[in-house]
Amino acid sequence: MTLVQPPSTKEDILQYLMKHGEATAQTLAEMLGVSPQAIRRHLKDLEADELIEHHAVQEGMGRPNYFYCLSRKGRDRFPTQYDTFALSLLDTIAETVGKEEVKTILRKQWERKALNYRQKVGTGSLQDRVDQLVKLRQAEGYMAEWHAVDASDEYPVAGFIITEYNCAISHIAESYPSVCGHELEMFQVALPDCAVSRTHWIVDGEHRCGYLVQER
Structure with missing residues (x-):
């Protein structure tokens, strides 16, 4: 038993x-x-x-x-799926070809990942797609969740907030901060009919990253 x-x-x-x-x-x-x-x-x-x-x-x-x-x-202690091996690999590449080339490689990687997200979230309702995107992030080691927001003075258009309480690539982001900008771009590509903006950012000392998703 x-x-x-x-x-x-x-x-x-x-x-x-x-x-x-x-x-x-x-x-x-x-x-x-x-x-x-x-x-x-x-x-x-x-x-x-x-x-x-x-x-x-x-x-x-x-x-x-x-x-x-x-x-x-x-x-x-919370999931950091990519950090150890990936950071070591990026440092090795930077030593070989330079940091600028690493930035180019990271951009190409995130572009590829964004297209993969778009394919996997499908073409259902926005709520269904946001839910699927959050599940994809959870599978990658993010403590992620979403909730709906109604139209108000703070949010003129109703939408959804995606919140991530940890960063699965935190150590990479410290050495290569451009990856944080790519994450916002990834969500925008994954949800092409939406406006996506950042509401909170761990890099700015906050305890979470937040993204507001609204239909255009």
Whole structure:
């Protein structure tokens, strides 16, 4: 008989911080349905393992609030499918032919991938295509999801937000930042009848990348 392992509260904490950027112990306790005392024990363990870090925010004359977020080591626990081998390969190519040639190679790679996305998302409704695109990204190691947005002052036209809470090529992006621009272009090619714009960007220090997709 196969025993089913209970879900780990520590993993739940890491997942929550990955999606929301930062949180206090009290917020984590409320959202995960765990006592504040238990949450603080888990946070202490995760800090000891260097998976999270915290900063204090002073509000008024009372005790400061402590906000917890993932450390670089904590983020690296999430899928990074391409990083290690691909970065080494790109560095080798750069040493051989130069960084400018590597940029050209990366552009050609993303153009090819974009056309592959377009073929796989098909020609259904925009919601179906966005859903399929997110599933393709999830298969590549991205913690991705989507949700619909109604027309409002913030979004004059209704559409969909694609959110990615991790970067499966984060180490590559640090050495070759042009790949981030190519990702936006990829989505535009994959959804040719849509306008795609970036709403959030991990490169700018935010905890997620976000893309707004609207029909033209």
